Amino acid sequence: MILRIKNMVCDRCVMVVRSELERLGCRVCDVRLGEAEIGEELTPERKRELAARLAELGFELLEDRRARLIEAVKNAVIGLVRGSEVVPDVRLSDYLQERLRVDYRQISALFSETEGRTIEKYFIAQKIERVKELLVYDELSLGEIAFRLGYSSVAHLSAQFKQVTGLTPSRYKLSGGGRRRTLDRV
Structure with missing residues (x-):
């Protein structure tokens, strides 16, 4: 079972x-x-x-089958962001469709309806939480973090980080990183 x-x-x-x-x-x-x-x-x-x-x-x-599918989407996204040292260079829609064996349009519509945000926004939120974690560990440069999480540049990572958190990565790091959330709350 x-x-x-x-x-x-x-x-x-x-x-x-x-x-x-x-x-x-x-x-x-x-x-x-x-x-x-x-x-x-x-x-x-x-x-x-x-x-x-x-x-x-x-x-x-x-x-509920719909709730199971939403949870499968979340677990797949978390696995993509955290499952390897470097986030693979794949389209999120292709990755989810292949992984879940369900048409992406169906997954996307159900996710947006249920969660009140798109899968892409959820993916970005998971990546930003991972960036926060790596910044606090202070073992990698921002360039290395950007590479590991599949950002095209440090500028792209910084802009997205500031859009989501309201802080630049350096300001977040200086603040001591106290604003992290658990993965199930992202």
């Missing part, structure tokens, strides 16, 4: 969900961002118990 779970955005989330499933006595086959595979069907009672426990931890068991 595959369970779709909202707000799984990092490896720690995967560990927490795996732990909860095991605590409930489920035979866990695999847990990855946005879903868990278990080796049995859950009774409605156990499913409610799992949903309640996941809700206490900030997750949500997804039943």
